Amino acid sequence: MEEWRGWRKIRYESELDPAFASEIASIPQGEKLFSCIQCGTCSGMCPISPYMDYTPRQIIAMIRAGFKGDVLGSYTTWLCASCYSCAVECPKDIKLTDIMYAAKRLAIREGIYPKRFPIPVLANEFYKNVEGSGRNSEGRLILRLFLKTNPFKLFKQTSLGLKLLMRGRFSLKRESIKRTDELHRMLKVLEKVHMVKSKDELARMKEVAS
Amino acid sequence: MNYAYYPGCSLKSTGRAYEESMLSVFEALEIPIEELSDWNCCGATAYMSISELKAFALSARNFALAEQQFKGSNDVNLVVPCAACYLGLNKARRYLAEHLEIKETVDGALKQAGLHYSGHVHIRHPLDVLLNDIGLEKITAAVKKPLTGLRVACYYGCQIVRPYAEFDNQHEPQSMDKILTALGAEVIEWPLKTRCCGGSLTGTVQEVGLRLSYILLKEAKKRGCDVVATACPLCQFNLECYQSEMLKSYGEVINVPVAYFTQLIGVGLGLSSKNLGLNRLFTPLKMPHPVKAVQGGQRVHS
């Protein structure tokens, strides 16, 4: 049990972001999160929820209530392995996995995420990896990940590395597509665009607004 | 029907055995298949957590290339063995089809690369192709060394049946069971067929990832399987390569071979272990001896 760090559980309205919910809801079918009845099926289905700081159900509640900082800063969204078991069993068809993604992207964009937590680091590395060469060089990725988070872990993994090496399943060679320039031009266009809002969503927001 | 093959990054490194075995099986069954040239990362999971739109664009490039390379046929069947890629590409395909606004943005990006995607690509998993295009008869007929007596735990993992149950039942997938049964294997009944193996967590937050894989193997072993059959490079990696770690963490010897379903098919078709990349397995695949040859590989199910 962690020692008591004098944290304050109460949240004042002034600390909440009322726009947060609609921001997340603006992904395709995101509006469904508003019909959540807090039944907890998602958390129950989720194989990882036991290790999350907030259960998936709580994340939805927090999104609705505008607990932006808490959601974006949480480990939950990053721990999600996107196995989609929550999404397929949700009685209200809430695409929770996609909502987790939306939260992750927002967290990255706004720089609010557990900094030394390996998962966002991996994501970033993977991203750079692919942006550069169009493919992911697994060997290098793992290497970078450990260097960035926990170099010591690297040694623990050497035996595994060797085993893989011997079986020709591991290399530090840089994988790449041929026409990288083409790829770069393509991705550059999308630099600015973060989240595409669906038409019906725009309509919905307009109605809510008025 | 001819197939385009999308390997994805893993099948070129940790999952090489998957590629080798699948291609040899396709060859043995005379299924024409050709690798997509200059394919790029599908933009799955990790990438999607940074930019969904770019992820879609990455997939779209692959689609565009596929349409280019297979101009002849108006519909391209893109065979995607890796579960993550399968879902990533499938998701992109759907979003591009269902959300005009996304399609438009992505089209714009493709144009920059002088590419165009007109929506004629189908994402197919080898399980789907083998069961629904080729069919059990053809497979059964080709069996040389039936897997008689081999008790297999079919493990589908999450991403080939969820969220889009395209070719199999989301809750009780059967495709792999059917195929391996047809090869004479005995598939065991177990409830964790589609429970997550931990995905990339084994690499990032090991204590969690390890636990998830351990739960699967523990249950599979308890139900007395000789081998766990997988359909995803990451699942295979997690379940196989961390068994020594599990011993350390949970003091339990697992020692269960974890093979790709394509490798098992290959064995049944009597292909050489080299062509199936069996030599790449950590725990060698032991066949129950002696393997009785049975006509057509069919075997009364017990």
Add this chain to the structure above:
Amino acid sequence: MSDNKSEEKRFEPKIVAFFCNWCTYTAADLAGTARMTYSPNVRVVRIMCSGRLDPQFVLAALRDGADGVLIGGCHPGDCHYQEGNYKAIRRFRLLKKLLKSMGIDDARVRLEWIAASEGDKVQKVINEMTETVRKLGPLDLEPKAWKLIRKTQIELPKAPQIALGGVS
């Protein structure tokens, strides 16, 4: 509320709807009670049964300035009067032919089966219909069509109906 800012200038089609009393009109009431907002371009004329729909009514509506006509009846097999909606569908087919011959895009008339419980379908259909007709733009009848439609009053719509007498 379909589209964004540039609403001011856009064309607002005039659409007349003929709803049967028992299914579609009731469904429209239901849409109301459920507060399902939809585009205001459609004006409903209540008839007891879609079987009462005389093709003349449709032509009259177009002549009097409607850009489109929507017809709503009970699902096949659900007609309050057993089979009025079957009569309606037959007349509708002939009507579409007739309109084509008059150079009127037959997407301007639409027949829908909407049950009393399908308030949401009323909303959907009316919105779709409005969009379709908006895309088609205002109906300006070619002179020949005009002549026809005037005459129609007496002869033309009757023509298909005589054919009908036999069918049922």
Add this chain to the structure above:
Amino acid sequence: MSTVKGSSNGAPKIGVYICHCGINISSKVDVFKTVEFAKNLPNVTVSREYKFMCSDPGQELIQKDLRAGLIDRVVVASCSPLMHEATFRRAVAGADHNPFLFQMANIREHVSWVTFDKEAGTEKAMALVAAAVKRISLHIPLERTRVSVHPDVLIVGGGISGIHAALTLADSGKKVYLVEQEPTIGGHMAKFDKTFPTLDCAACILTPKMSAVRANPNITLWTYSEVVGVEGFVGNFKIKVKRKPRYIDESLCVGCYDCIDACIFKKGNVNDEFNVGLSKRKPIYIPFPQATPLVAVIDDKSCLEFKTKKCKKFCVDACERKAINLNQTEEIKEIEVGAIILATGFKTFDAHCVPRYGYGKYPNIYTSLEVERMVNASGPSGGEVVLKNGEPPKTVGIVHCVGSRDNHTNKYCSRVCCMYSLKLAHLIRERTHAEVYNFYIDMRTPGKGYEEFYEKLLNENVHFIRGRVAEISDWTLTPEEEGKLVIRAEDTLIGTVRRIPVDMVVLSVGMEARSDADDVRRLFNISCSKEGWFLERHPKLAPVSTFTDGVYLAGACQGPKDIPDCVAQAGAAAAEAMALIDRGYVELEPNTAFINDELCSGCKTCIGLCPFSAISFDNIKKIAAINGALCKGCGTCVAACPSGALQQNLFTDEQIFSEIKGVMSYV
């Protein structure tokens, strides 16, 4: 605000009355602007607005103007005619004017409630008012025709609702036909053990009513029968009932069980419907000891004689009263009734449809209905709650909302599950002292003594976990889970996922419309809601009426209900039927078709079209003739008449043409 202007003699004087309906209309329609607009329409002499036109003062406004001779025709722009047309027609008649010189413009359901911006709403409202005004000038005075009402009543379905309705009507001296498709009446209630929240025994309160049905001379009870034909209209329905052969002469059988004991099958060999498959019955059987009528029935699908023709037919010899007649054939009864009450009930949700709950896959997972039988002293286990191995369970999990509140199955809440789950929790604990866990999403106990019952259970150390069960399976993580069923759910009040090992699971399945609901509704010409429940005429003001006059609803066929609600509704339906019958006549809408003899060419087009054969051919005049009593006023013939000789009252071509012109008069 109001305007009165004189009118040139002879021309119709139209009064227009625009309703605010509180703010229901005025929030989206500029009422005053509309009044101004109406004032300037041709022949409008009076144009007023009022907060609530349907209120007495509102109606008096109209009547005053009529009496004062300011107007002779009335247009009210308010809610839907299906809501208040009758009201205003009565008002007009009350002022000694013909009620059909009235027209309604629906500016609430069709305008204010569905329109987003007020300007558009106002414009639409004006168009509809204009249409009504144009049309009303062409209205002519009409008379309603009266048709006498047949005094008998048909009740379909012999569950608690049908039974109660039948007894109520019979006690008032009405003759009732009670038709039930099963061999006995009693329905679902007969299967229950105790009833919540009072825990009185279902049989003890139901069986007296069942025998009362049997004993009542006013009730004709036809079990093992189905309605196969419905013709006619309110007050005068012609019904065809199919009586399936039960191969036993009801008048002779005394329910002595001798035939059943004698049956060649020593043990039951067919799934017992009454015990929902938990036990077996013989091909010849009596559903349960209190069955009404207490008459055996032979199920020809499983009877050896019917399958092979080679049975020794011990049953026939065993019956002293020679009641068994294997040559009995199906029989069609034709009856006439004035009113119909549908009480066809519901079916329980099929738990197989939720695979992750493992029903049918693991033993010891039961549906609530199966457990109802299990805890019932007359049930397959004699009231013992036992596992498949005969042992009593030590831990039991009760899963709420199975097949309810779920987009993949049924969106709605089934209303009864929380309460019966509590009841079963109590009974199971009482019988086995097992630890009982309730998994619920929300605990819904709105009813007399319901919340109190919940509290009682809280105090009986029953465990309550607020969380929808994610999965039930037999894979284990800890030693104590070995050999048990593990229920996984988030305890949402604690925010932690829990795995609870149990011996037995009870799936609290919801209520669904019967699979034959759609055929039934077609047969009786009524509507269904999306979920398949029979649609009431108005959710609040006409909950037991349907859109088809003379057809009423009782019980769970209209939506999920518990016993008290079913009984209450059955009473209401009976009262509605009584009101109709005791009035003795119905007034038919005069919207019938009529022929202009001069114009009729005698082409006979119309004759084939009329579904009610109301049109015949007059061989002397060589023209068509309409029987007003048979005409239902659909207008199909009118639309088809090539010579325009046919017209429909209230819907003449001219009236409709003018209405079209009206709605097109956009401002």
